Amino acid sequence: MRTLLRGVLAVGLLVPAMVASQEPQRDIYADPQNLQVLPKEISSRELSETMKGFALGLGVRCETCHMGVAGKPLTTFDFASDANPMKQKARVMIKMLDDINENYVGSLDDDSSEDHHLEVRCVTCHRGQAHPELIEDVMEEQLAHGGVDAAVSKYAELRERYYGSHTFDFSEMTLPMYAQGLAQQGNTEAALALLDINAGHFPESYYTRFLLGEVHAIAGNREQSLASFEKAIELNPRAAGFLQQRIETVKKKLPE
Ligand code: HEC
Ligand code: HEC
Incomplete structure (x- = not known):
């Protein structure tokens, strides 16, 4: 051979x-x-x-x-x-x-x-683990068996242990992409919790703020949605036109 x-x-x-x-x-x-x-x-x-x-x-x-x-x-x-x-x-x-x-x-x-x-x-x-999971797989399992708090603390634990290694991807888009799927499945609570973590780790992440605006709107949280869109405009002024439209839509959909 x-x-x-x-x-x-x-x-x-x-x-x-x-x-x-x-x-x-x-x-x-x-x-x-x-x-x-x-x-x-x-x-x-x-x-x-x-x-x-x-x-x-x-x-x-x-x-x-x-x-x-x-x-x-x-x-x-x-x-x-x-x-x-x-x-x-x-x-x-x-x-x-x-x-x-x-x-x-x-x-x-x-x-x-x-x-x-x-x-x-x-x-x-x-990539340095016996059971080769992605962060999404771990979150999925935690959400199914322990709920949102378990998922949030597991993420912190993994990040503490593996950040800087190739085992898990802690970059900017991992949690937003996953949270988007959760929101589409109706789990806005988990989506918001994970997006909040991401906003903490990536304060400059426009996309995270934009998604927070979207998911808060789905969850009926008017003020938080509007504040997130405002923050997104600050981070990415070029998207202001589009985001302003989202703000108007949310204001109509969720009156004060
Ligand atoms: C992921 C599992 C795994 C790990 C971890 C592992 N091994 Fe192995 N090892 C094997 C397998 C499977 C074989 C048999 C390969 C075969 O059948 O051809 C083997 C065979 C051996 C053999 C030959 C045994 C014999 O007499 O046939 C030695 C010696 C050995 N391993 C030493 C080590 C040492 C020392 C370590 C730690 C540094 C280690 N292995 C880590 C899976 C592993
Ligand atoms: C193509 C991807 C891939 C490659 C390459 C690969 N593995 Fe795996 N391995 C997996 C996946 C996926 C699982 C988990 C399967 C499951 O349990 O659902 C796994 C599981 C295992 C397990 C069992 C772990 C457990 O906790 O039960 C061992 C041991 C293992 N692999 C050893 C190896 C060794 C040694 C090599 C290199 C010779 C290797 N793998 C190469 C994908 C791979």
């Missing part, structure tokens, strides 16, 4: 101290006993870098997939064991990745430009 497990074998990866500090005395990668999907002739170094790539890509540690106790030396782990169900899930993923790179991404080749293709890797989807 020419493109054997490309993307999976993370050879050449620089290993940060965080992972390297787990390095044991004996070479635990030297003599693998139970490789079912990785190439059996894999070198100790390749296996080591592949495993560290998995751990970093998913933001987990060895014990997430292997049998061993957190904090204990890795020499005490039973890496050959299949008793941890996460290991089997990871095998499914390795095969999937190989298929994607070999038969899908790889098949885009028009000539011999193989080297120019990007490879899909674990981190391409996982």
Whole structure:
């Protein structure tokens, strides 16, 4: 297989101290006993870098997939064991990745430009989390099970923990786009709460103020709607004509 497990074998990866500090005395990668999907002739170094790539890509540690106790030396782990169900899930993923790179991404080749293709890797989807969710997925789940307050505090918690990493997108448009959908489904309470968070993080965001104006209007909050549109005009004077029309419409629809 020419493109054997490309993307999976993370050879050449620089290993940060965080992972390297787990390095044991004996070479635990030297003599693998139970490789079912990785190439059996894999070198100790390749296996080591592949495993560290998995751990970093998913933001987990060895014990997430292997049998061993957190904090204990890795020499005490039973890496050959299949008793941890996460290991089997990871095998499914390795095969999937190989298929994607070999038969899908790889098949885009028009000539011999193989080297120019990007490879899909674990981190391409996982971005430092075991369950590769988007912020919208997390909010959806929180709203369904904990309500608006739970969603608001979860957002703060995630932002505190992950801001600056690639795991979640905390940029200006994420919450507005999601809130728009919520408002369309009739959940104006949640939409307003998330837009308020966004207005706090992005005080210069015209679009957030504009949406606040729209959603407050749907919710029947005349004064807040008008104030939000006014603020939007301040932030983006070029849209003043359009926003003024929205203000007139709201004034008619929601009389004092
Ligand atoms: C996301 C899950 C996952 C993580 C995290 C992970 N591994 Fe693995 N590991 C696997 C899978 C799956 C295999 C078996 C691959 C196969 O069947 O070809 C494996 C195999 C191994 C083997 C070979 C065992 C044998 O005898 O066959 C060693 C050694 C190993 N891992 C060490 C580590 C170390 C050390 C870490 C932490 C730095 C780690 N792994 C993190 C999934 C993981
Ligand atoms: C194309 C996107 C994609 C790639 C690439 C990918 N994964 Fe996944 N992976 C997912 C998705 C989506 C899920 C969640 C499935 C679910 O549980 O609903 C998942 C789930 C998992 C799980 C189970 C997590 C849990 O909490 O149950 C493991 C382990 C895992 N992936 C390991 C890997 C490893 C190791 C690689 C690289 C060899 C990899 N994944 C590459 C998309 C991907």
